[in-house]
Amino acid sequence: MLKIQKYAAIDIGSNAVRLLISNIIEQDDEPVIFKKNSLVRVPIRLGSDVFLNGEISEYNQNRMVDTMTAFSLIMKSHGIVRYKACATSAMREAKNSAPLVDMISKKCNIKIDIIDGEEEAAIIAETDLHRFIDPNKTYLYVDVGGGSTEFSIINNGVKIKSKSFKIGTVRLLNDIVKNETWRELEQWVKENTKEYYKIELIGSGGNINKIFKISGKDAGKPLTYFYLTSYYKMLQNYSYEERITKLNLNQDRADVIIPATRIYLSAMKWSGAKDIYVPKIGLSDGIIKSIYHETVSSILV
Structure with a gap:
């Protein structure tokens, strides 16, 4: 029935x-x-x-x-x-x-x-992540928002640890994220990923979804650290107006996409991840x- x-x-x-x-x-x-x-x-x-x-x-x-x-x-x-x-x-x-x-x-x-x-991190973890992850791998799940970013360590299909940091795209745009908060995040990522031989990122949020769509990658395929770095540098070569007119980004996306990419790249660098998967899921x-x-x-x- x-x-x-x-x-x-x-x-x-x-x-x-x-x-x-x-x-x-x-x-x-x-x-x-x-x-x-x-x-x-x-x-x-x-x-x-x-x-x-x-x-x-x-x-x-x-x-x-x-x-x-x-x-x-x-x-x-x-x-x-x-x-x-x-x-x-x-x-x-x-x-x-x-x-x-x-x-x-x-x-x-x-x-x-x-x-x-x-609680935000816990609700995000309720998503269909199991459909996108290999149970034999370790992932750092990164959900970038405007005010905060939620991080979770997933090992063998099980969420080991989660933490929310007050680093988000709107805060970064307004230059109100303290260096101390960045250092705290860096330490947390390094401390909680160092015991794993190889780690990959899972990214969620509107900005990484947009980057993935622009990349033309097939669903289930990851973006590489090299690709994301190149895209980040390319974005910075355009003004806000040019990102709207030439890169065809919405006006409310054209500014936040740069700080969002910075967060994902930082997480990849500190965890040693070479790939980021984008399953298009969120809160x-x-x-x-x-x-x-x-x-x-x-x-x-």
Whole structure:
């Protein structure tokens, strides 16, 4: 017997806000299928407010209410049965996040959970990583966001350790990442990867997904350290305007793609990884899986 339900995940990041709608397909004696149905992304960039001024501007509060109203209507149109909305780094640090969450709950009927970095890393780890990894290998999983980057060590198919660092694309753009934080990250990566003979990276986030798409590589094939270094140097030879007009990057991608690439390259250098795999999964995918497996709370519509 076939049963299909729709779940929704809302990821409120420091650079963009996303709504992922997935079909949950269940059949007798068959593994459940998670099929992406729709993805909507709005580049609100809350981090530009919060990391500089400590709070979300009135302009972006209004944009958030408008976006969540739209998301609520889209979920209603799709017939969503369960959803979870998670806010990460920017909302964690905003002084006025609580009243904004309350306003969105009342005006848009969407309840938002502000999660910490460790919970974010745990939810991301719920994704279908096992489909993309070799159980006999060791990986450093790197999820780059606007406000923070989550790192996980995966050995023989098992997550060994995770840590979240306040190094993200929007923070780097605004030059507010301390050298001390970079040193702490470098030490963590080196310390936790040194015991493994060979390690490979798994990268997630919109920027590495975009780079992978541009590379023209077949799904499942990695990008090399050499390729990523060459692409990084090429990006720096173009102005912001040229990255939009000549490289065909969206305006909200054309600036953050450089600091994002720097984070991936740093992680590869410190871990000794020569390849980075890009399975195109992230927090939204992890939220959907976590709702289904009931490892997080969710809202029944």
